[in-house]
Amino acid sequence: MRLVWATFALASSALAFYIPSISPQSFSPGERVPLYVNRVFSEHIPLPFAYYDLPHVCKPQTVQRPWLNIGEVLRGDRIASSDYQLVMGKNVSCQVLCTKQLTSEANKEAGHFVEQDYLVEWIVDKLPGATVYQRPGSSAAKRYDPGFRLGDYDAVKGISYLNNHVSLHILYESHGGEGNRRIVGFETYPRSVENGADVCPDLDNTEVQKLVVGEDKEITVTYSYSVRWIEDNTVRWTHRWDRYLPGSNQQVHWYAIFNSAIIILLLSGVVAVILMRMLNRDVSMLNEEDYREDVEETSGWKLLHGDVFRAPKYGGLLAPLLGTTVQVMYTFIATIALGTLGILSPSYRGGLLTTGIVMFMLMGIAAGYYSGHLYRTWGGGNWFKNALMTAIAVPMVLVAVELILNLFLWYRSSSAAMPFSTVFLMFVLWLFVELPLTVLGAWLGFRRPPYSEPMRTNAIPRPIPPLPAYLKPIPSILLAGSLPFAVIFIELFFVLKSIWQDAFYYEYGFTIIVGLILALTVCETTIIMVWLSLNSGQHNWWWRSFVYGASSSVYIFAYSVFFYFARLRAGMPGVAGFVPTLTFFVHSLLISAVYALCTGSMGFFAAYFFVRRIYSMVKLS
Ligand SMILES: *[C@@H]1O[C@H](CO)[C@@H](O)[C@H](O)[C@H]1NC(C)=O
Numbered sequence: 001m002r003l004v005w006a007t008f009a010l011a012s013s014a015l016a017f018y019i020p021s022i023s024p025q026s027f028s029p030g031e032r033v034p035l036y037v038n039r040v041f042s043e044h045i046p047l048p049f050a051y052y053d054l055p056h057v058c059k060p061q062t063v064q065r066p067w068l069n070i071g072e073v074l075r076g077d078r079i080a081s082s083d084y085q086l087v088m089g090k091n092v093s094c095q096v097l098c099t100k101q102l103t104s105e106a107n108k109e110a111g112h113f114v115e116q117d118y119l120v121e122w123i124v125d126k127l128p129g130a131t132v133y134q135r136p137g138s139s140a141a142k143r144y145d146p147g148f149r150l151g152d153y154d155a156v157k158g159i160s161y162l163n164n165h166v167s168l169h170i171l172y173e174s175h176g177g178e179g180n181r182r183i184v185g186f187e188t189y190p191r192s193v194e195n196g197a198d199v200c201p202d203l204d205n206t207e208v209q210k211l212v213v214g215e216d217k218e219i220t221v222t223y224s225y226s227v228r229w230i231e232d233n234t235v236r237w238t239h240r241w242d243r244y245l246p247g248s249n250q251q252v253h254w255y256a257i258f259n260s261a262i263i264i265l266l267l268s269g270v271v272a273v274i275l276m277r278m279l280n281r282d283v284s285m286l287n288e289e290d291y292r293e294d295v296e297e298t299s300g301w302k303l304l305h306g307d308v309f310r311a312p313k314y315g316g317l318l319a320p321l322l323g324t325t326v327q328v329m330y331t332f333i334a335t336i337a338l339g340t341l342g343i344l345s346p347s348y349r350g351g352l353l354t355t356g357i358v359m360f361m362l363m364g365i366a367a368g369y370y371s372g373h374l375y376r377t378w379g380g381g382n383w384f385k386n387a388l389m390t391a392i393a394v395p396m397v398l399v400a401v402e403l404i405l406n407l408f409l410w411y412r413s414s415s416a417a418m419p420f421s422t423v424f425l426m427f428v429l430w431l432f433v434e435l436p437l438t439v440l441g442a443w444l445g446f447r448r449p450p451y452s453e454p455m456r457t458n459a460i461p462r463p464i465p466p467l468p469a470y471l472k473p474i475p476s477i478l479l480a481g482s483l484p485f486a487v488i489f490i491e492l493f494f495v496l497k498s499i500w501q502d503a504f505y506y507e508y509g510f511t512i513i514v515g516l517i518l519a520l521t522v523c524e525t526t527i528i529m530v531w532l533s534l535n536s537g538q539h540n541w542w543w544r545s546f547v548y549g550a551s552s553s554v555y556i557f558a559y560s561v562f563f564y565f566a567r568l569r570a571g572m573p574g575v576a577g578f579v580p581t582l583t584f585f586v587h588s589l590l591i592s593a594v595y596a597l598c599t600g601s602m603g604f605f606a607a608y609f610f611v612r613r614i615y616s617m618v619k620l621s
Pocket residue numbers: 089090091228229230231
């Protein structure tokens with residue numbers, strides 16, 4: 001048992017291992033180190049803003065903006081240069097940045113941001129400025145959470161205090177010699193001090209008044225900062241991200257995996273035994289009954305042999321859906337695989353999203369191929385129409401929904417809104433990469449000989465008997481979805497947290513294991529459900545298997561809603577507002593839909609394999 005655990009632990013650490021994809025930058029004493037401002041975000045409200053869009057902050061005369069990748073733009077990053085003067089090795093006890101006159105509107109708005117728990121993200125040498133967590137008196141390692149608080153809200157008095165002074169502690173290591181310092185930590189300690197005098201506040205005086213914002217009046221705010229350079233040779237540059245990564249949850253992950261693995265083992269055992277017995281009995285009975293008259297009277301799956309392989313209704317839509325989900329799954333696998341290789345470490349900002357988008361475009365070829373092949377199997381004739389349908393159906397729905405949501409985000413001038421250039425870039429990528437690849441794939445898939453089904457289809461379809469109660473849509477979906485959801489809901493919490501609360505998620509190893517267990521569960525439950533419905537005479541199993549496979553998405557959406565109220569909104573004063581709520585629900589719906597497509601097609605392919613298998617057994621015997 002020890003050995004097993006040790007092996008597991010080793011495997012997980014190997015899977016979670018990452019290689020920083022950016023080469024280190026060295027600074028010599030006296031060299032200027034730029035500080036970039038990025039965005040403000042809240043763990044309670046999915047509505048980030050560019051730092052310079054805040055009405056109460058100081059903006060330099062000329063702002064330089066580095067180039068951002070698609071992933072960064074989509075997650076709301078808006079990196080821009082600042083006037084903070086950081087010189088390697090030079091401590092600054094206090095320096096005024098600027099003094100700003102706030103109109104009463106700006107003052108009130110600053111109060112709102114503070115109230116909604118907004119955090120500020122600044123960047124030095126690609127590291128986000130962090131709030132440090134260390135249990136007082138404990139010798140445990142420091143932990144970093146990206147961002148520092150814009151201000152503090154006193155819920156009892158209903159007063160917002162704005163942080164207008166920040167102490168920047170920059171940690172460096174100098175293993176490579178004095179002139180070769182590398183930044184390994186960026187800590188931010190914000191503070192609120194009443195000050196509008198354009199001089200440095202008295203920082204040693206602990207009695208000093210805090211700066212109140214949010215009132216309906218004009219005020220003057222002086223922003224200041226101090227800088228400390230601290231040599232820290234305990235951390236190497238290659239491990240500087242470790243402090244940002246939550247490492248203490250490993251046990252929870254393992255517990256989740258262990259639990260679901262046991263569920264799966266039991267489930268598989270039961271399924272295997274039952275199916276084997278039933279199949280054996282049915283097949284041998286069929287052989288004996290070959291000459292008997294009462295064959296037609298015994299109900300069961302074997303009577304449907306002339307109907308199960310009749311091409312599905314709306315096969316022209318089912319094939320593109322299945323093709324697209326193969327594309328999504330390949331994208332997922334490829335992205336995760338790259339993640340375990342370290343390309344998606346948090347040091348590569350926006351890497352996950354960018355890689356995912358590029359992979360999705362490239363995997364268009366798989367979508368076309370599978371769609372084309374199934375389309376041909378179901379007797380479709382116009383392969384080009386099928387190719388277009390595959391390239392357009394799902395992406396267009398997703399994009400249309402996103403663009404409508406984007407209008408609202410634009411209106412609120414949130415940095416989560418896609419700029420026009422990004423929309424255009426995505427369209428160009430789709431037009432010149434995904435579309436041609438999908439057409440090529442569809443052509444290849446269509447040229448392949450169709451699947452040969454083990455049974456010939458009767459000319460006249462059998463009448464379908466009414467559904468038994470437990471196979472009616474709602475009970476059957478709730479039933480089929482419960483087990484897959486039980487398998488993933490612990491891991492789902494971490495995924496939702498990383499999506500909505502900007503937690504770094506790097507445990508791709510766990511994602512793979514849970515994903516595999518999930519796939520297995522979905523396949524098994526779908527097979528059981530399809531088996532049950534075949535036995536009750538429902539030979540229209542194609543769409544049915546897709547729906548059974550996708551059924552746990554209902555639970556995923558419900559869990560997202562629960563997460564919204566229990567995690568995001570919990571402890572939040574005031575209302576979130578229409579746009580953030582809409583953003584959350586639209587995105588949850590899209591995530592659940594994509595999940596439904598993936599698990600639906602897993603269920604479909606498992607059921608297809610199963611149905612072909614059992615009917616070829618009948619044929620043989
Ligand atoms: C700057 O401040 C840090 C922390 O207080 C100290 O360790 C360091 O020696 C100081 N550097 C200089 C050049 O004074």
